[in-house]
Amino acid sequence: MNPFKLEVEELERKARSVRRKIIKLNANSPAGGHTGADLSQVEIVTALYFRILNCAPDRLTDDTRDIYIQSKGHAVGGYYCCLAEAGYFPEAWLPTYQHNDSHLPGHPVRQKTPGVELNTGALGHGLPVAVGLALAAKRDASPRKVYVLTGDGELAEGSNWEAALVAAHYKLDNLIVINDKNNLQLAGSTESIMKTDPLDKKWQAFGFNVTQCDGNNVASVVETLEGLKAEGKPNVVIANTIKGAGVSFIAGRPEWHHRVPKGDEVELALKELSDV
Amino acid sequence: MSNSEHFANIMVQCFIDAVQNGVDLVPVVADSTSTAKIKPFVDAFPDRLVNVGIAEQVLVGTAAGLALAGKVAVTCNAAPFLISRANEQVKVDVCYNNTNVKLFGLNSGASYGPLASTHHSIDDISVMRGFGNIRIFAPSCPRECKQIIDYVIAEEGPAYIRMDGKALPELHDENYQFVAGEPSLLRSGKQVVICALGSVVHEAVAASDILKEQGIDVSVVNVSSIRPLNKQALAKMLGETKHIISVEEHNINGGLGSVVAEIMAEQGIVAKLVRLGIEDGGYAAAGDRPYTRKMLSIDSMGIVAVCQQLLQSEILNA
Numbered sequence: 001m002n003p004f005k006l007e008v009e010e011l012e013r014k015a016r017s018v019r020r021k022i023i024k025l026n027a028n029s030p031a032g033g034h035t036g037a038d039l040s041q042v043e044i045v046t047a048l049y050f051r052i053l054n055c056a057p058d059r060l061t062d063d064t065r066d067i068y069i070q071s072k073g074h075a076v077g078g079y080y081c082c083l084a085e086a087g088y089f090p091e092a093w094l095p096t097y098q099h100n101d102s103h104l105p106g107h108p109v110r111q112k113t114p115g116v117e118l119n120t121g122a123l124g125h126g127l128p129v130a131v132g133l134a135l136a137a138k139r140d141a142s143p144r145k146v147y148v149l150t151g152d153g154e155l156a157e158g159s160n161w162e163a164a165l166v167a168a169h170y171k172l173d174n175l176i177v178i179n180d181k182n183n184l185q186l187a188g189s190t191e192s193i194m195k196t197d198p199l200d201k202k203w204q205a206f207g208f209n210v211t212q213c214d215g216n217n218v219a220s221v222v223e224t225l226e227g228l229k230a231e232g233k234p235n236v237v238i239a240n241t242i243k244g245a246g247v248s249f250i251a252g253r254p255e256w257h258h259r260v261p262k263g264d265e266v267e268l269a270l271k272e273l274s275d276v
Numbered sequence: 277m278s279n280s281e282h283f284a285n286i287m288v289q290c291f292i293d294a295v296q297n298g299v300d301l302v303p304v305v306a307d308s309t310s311t312a313k314i315k316p317f318v319d320a321f322p323d324r325l326v327n328v329g330i331a332e333q334v335l336v337g338t339a340a341g342l343a344l345a346g347k348v349a350v351t352c353n354a355a356p357f358l359i360s361r362a363n364e365q366v367k368v369d370v371c372y373n374n375t376n377v378k379l380f381g382l383n384s385g386a387s388y389g390p391l392a393s394t395h396h397s398i399d400d401i402s403v404m405r406g407f408g409n410i411r412i413f414a415p416s417c418p419r420e421c422k423q424i425i426d427y428v429i430a431e432e433g434p435a436y437i438r439m440d441g442k443a444l445p446e447l448h449d450e451n452y453q454f455v456a457g458e459p460s461l462l463r464s465g466k467q468v469v470i471c472a473l474g475s476v477v478h479e480a481v482a483a484s485d486i487l488k489e490q491g492i493d494v495s496v497v498n499v500s501s502i503r504p505l506n507k508q509a510l511a512k513m514l515g516e517t518k519h520i521i522s523v524e525e526h527n528i529n530g531g532l533g534s535v536v537a538e539i540m541a542e543q544g545i546v547a548k549l550v551r552l553g554i555e556d557g558g559y560a561a562a563g564d565r566p567y568t569r570k571m572l573s574i575d576s577m578g579i580v581a582v583c584q585q586l587l588q589s590e591i592l593n594a
Contacts, residue, residue, distance in 0.1 A: 063346065110373065118344070119373045122364055128334040129369055132341020132349070135326060136302075140345070159365070162334035169329075 004050040004086070011218040014085060015046045016273050019246045021081035021094060023269045026260035029077075031098040031106060036244040036256035038078030040182040040216070041149060044239055045082045047221040048147060057088045060114060064142055067133055069118050071126020072151040072180060073107040080104050080113070088115030124157025126150060127177060131163045134175040134234075147176045153185025156194045161206065164234075168207025173230035177208070180215060182243035184254050199238055208236045215239025216246075247272055280443040281418040284313040284352075284382060287439065290425040291317050291350065295324065299429060301348040302326060306335040311382050312352035332357050336365035336377070343375040348429060354388075355381030355397035355438065363403065370434045371407040378428050379436045384414075385474065385525030385560075387441025392562035398554045401502060402530020404436045411456070412502040414438040416477035417447040420500055423454035431456075440475035442565065447477065447498070457504035461513060465493035468583045469514055472523040473499045473532050479569065480523050482576035487583055494583060499532055510536075511543040518547045519586045523574050525560070528553040550582055 006014060019042055026033035045068075049055075054066040070079045077097060084091045089103065096102040103112050107121030120126055130148040137144040150160065167175050179199065183190050190196060200210045209231070213224035221239065228235045243257070244250035247269045250261075261269055291314075294301045304326045305312055318325050326342070328334050332353065339349035351358065358366070358381050370377045381400050388395035404412045411428065413435065415421035421439075428435040447462060462477070463484040472480040480496045487494050497513050499505070514520055514536065522533040533551030540549060552574050554560050561571045569575035573582060 067344075119368065122368050124333075125337060125365065125368055128337020128365065129341040129344065131334065132338035132343070133345050134341070135338065136342045136345030136347055139302075139323075159333040159337065162328070162331040163337065165331070166328045166334050166338060170326075 002051055002053055003056040006050045008219045008222060011046055011050055011222070013275060014050050015042050015218060016275060018042050018046055018078070018081045018085055019273045020270055021085065022078050023247070023261055023266060023273065025077050025081055025094050025097045027262065027266045028095050029098045029260055032258055033077050033098070033260045034074045034258060035077070035250060035260055036184065036253070037072060037075035037151065039245050039247065039250060040241040040243045041072070041075055041078050041180045042246065043216050043218045043221050044149060044178055044180060045079060047218055047225065049082050049086045051222060052225050053147070054145070057086065057115065064144055066144055067117050067130070067146045069120070069126040069130050069146070069148040070108050071120055071123070071148050072154055073120030076106065076108045079108065083113070083115040089113060123151070123154040124159040127160050127163040130175060131166050131172065134167070134172040135170055137174055138170070138172065145174050145176060147178065149178045149180055151185070152179055152181040152183065152196050152199070153190050153193070155179065155196050164203070164206040164208065167234040171232045172234045173232055175234040176225070176228060177234065177236040179236065179238045180241050181238050182241045184243040184257065186257050188254055203236045207233060209233040210236050210238065212238045212240060215241035279418070280445045282313065282443045283415065283421050283439045284311070286418055286421045287352070287380060287425055288312065288314055288317050290422060290429065292320050294348070294429050295321055299348055300346060301350060301429065302342050304328065304335055304339045304342070304349060304351045306330055306332050306353045306357070308353035308382070311354055314352060332361035333365050336362040337369050339377045340365070340369035340373060340375040343377045348376055348378070350378045350380060352380045352382060354395065355384035355400050356395055359397050359400045359403050367407050371409045374409045374433060376432055377434055379434070380439055381436060382439050383441030384438045385440065386568050389564050389568055390562050393559045396560050398525070398527045398560055399530065400436070400438055401526055401532070402534070405502065405530060410434040410436055411504065412436050414474040414500055414502065416474055416498055416500055417444055419446060419448045419452050420454055424500065427454060427456055438474055442475065444475055444478065447481065457501050457506045459501070459506065459510045459513060460498045461495060462498050463494065463496040465495045467492055467517060467587060468494040468519040468521060469497060469517050470494055470521045470523060470579060471497045471499055471532060471536050473502070474525060476523045476525050476574050479574060479576045480579060483579035483583065486576060486580050492583060492587065499535070502532070502535060505535070507539050507543070511539050511545060514540060514547070515543070515545050518590070520547050520549045521579065521582055522549065522551045522553070523579060524553040525574060526553050529556055548586060550586065552579065552582065
């Protein structure tokens with residue numbers, strides 16, 4: 001059971017709050033950040049933690065809890081902001097992001113941050129581990145579902161496709177892969193660097209049940225995730241997003257892959273993200 | 277020899293015993309069912325094995341996921357493919373995440389002989405020593421192999437077990453007790469200390485027996501536990517002579533030869549060290565075991581010759 005079960009309108013408010021935290025978190029970082037990637041995944045992670053996931057801050061040792069894996073580990077800033085918003089650790093930790101010996105390093109570390117399930121950062125690691133978790137849940141007849149969020153540039157890592165074969169072979173319909181398809185990666189557009197399209201056909205060919213949603217629209221994300229069926233096939237949700245979504249001067253701009261807001265940009269962004 | 281046993285058979289029996297004793301152990305293979313000789317386990321527990329196909333990255337990632345879900349995950353495939361192909365999964369999913377995965381590097385070293393260097397793992401110890409959290413073992417004989425496997429299954433956390441690919445004879449009697457971290461003195465002598473690990477321990481023991489007949493008195497130390505390692509205990513054994521030889525079917529860089537050199541330097545042991553193994557920048561020859569070992573001077577006669585040369589140079593320099 002999710003302890004929040006928020007309705008769409010409340011989720012939208014939460015998403016704005018998470019985005020405000022992302023702006024401040026990155027502005028305060030001594031070592032840069034991944035603002036664009038943090039922002040593109042906000043609706044997905046917010047919907048998961050405030051409605052979908054059968055998980056709560058006081059159930060981190062419950063063997064039946066759902067598991068969320070942040071495979072696009074560089075977007076850990078957005079992940080931290082959502083975990084803090086949901087009460088997994090004190091919000092007072094957020095200003096320590098990437099500071100020396102912080103609870104919140106620049107990629108997820110489960111030994112340091114309550115709620116983080118897997119250390120990632122090297123790309124293409126989340127899905128194979130998620131396959132192991134989902135397989136264990138099947139074998140144990142556990143109600144657990146395993147969610148893994150990947151980037152789209154990340155899908156060039158071959159380990160994803162090794163894992164895709166195994167997921168389909170073992171009929172892991174308790175596994176939900178979400179592709180944060182923002183069409184941008186470190187050095188430019190995914191289309192120009194290594195295109196993944198037609199992504200839906202690739203997953204279909206690998207034996208997945210494929211769904212698409214507007215990944216920056218909470219209603220679309222919720223409807224899609226709640227509509228998934230467990231019918232003997234692993235699920236993939238291609239969440240079409242905009243990198244940097246929510247802030248006009250960050251959205252869709254590749255230079256914000258590794259940029260953080262500075263000076264007036266912070267106030268401008270927070271103004272755009274206010275609730276009124 | 278009649279008491280020889282293949283380590284993979286020992287491994288599989290340990291797995292069967294563990295599950296029968298209530299351990300939620302799940303072997304993961306990469307089409308390596310025959311390499312792992314795992315059929316008796318599958319016969320006993322038809323629904324336990326996970327086979328991910330020929331895909332080492334997902335082999336290790338899946339094992340880490342199974343471990344995070346509470347299983348004792350054991351991967352069983354050929355060491356060269358585990359180490360090289362799944363290097364980052366070992367580093368991140370197993371070591372960094374500190375998951376309860378036991379990595380069995382089967383047919384390690386140059387066990388695959390004539391199949392050539394794609395199939396040799398001459399860097400596995402050096403690679404594993406570069407990673408955090410993981411324990412590293414290299415059994416040399418059946419009793420030690422069984423006890424190491426029982427130990428790693430019982431202990432929470434990552435482990436790498438370097439498994440030779442041939443049936444090997446026993447070195448210990450029934451009173452043997454493996455203690456993680458402790459080097460074991462198999463032969464005691466004053467003139468040379470030979471340190472070895474894994475299957476070449478047998479070459480070192482054979483060399484010491486040949487030398488004894490020639491009136492030369494050497495120690496043989498089996499360093500089956502690379503991490504943890506009681507460095508003081510090994511230093512004490514090394515400090516007994518002025519001549520030390522390390523023997524391994526592994527590159528001399530990063531393996532046992534490096535371990536011994538580091539301990540000598542750190543503990544201030546002044547002695548001549550000869551590191552036998554695959555030379556700096558080299559590969560093992562593609563050939564059968566006697567040929568490959570002869571080329572590297574890690575067979576018993578090669579070790580004997582190196583001991584004789586060391587002692588001869590001592591006389592000449594005196």
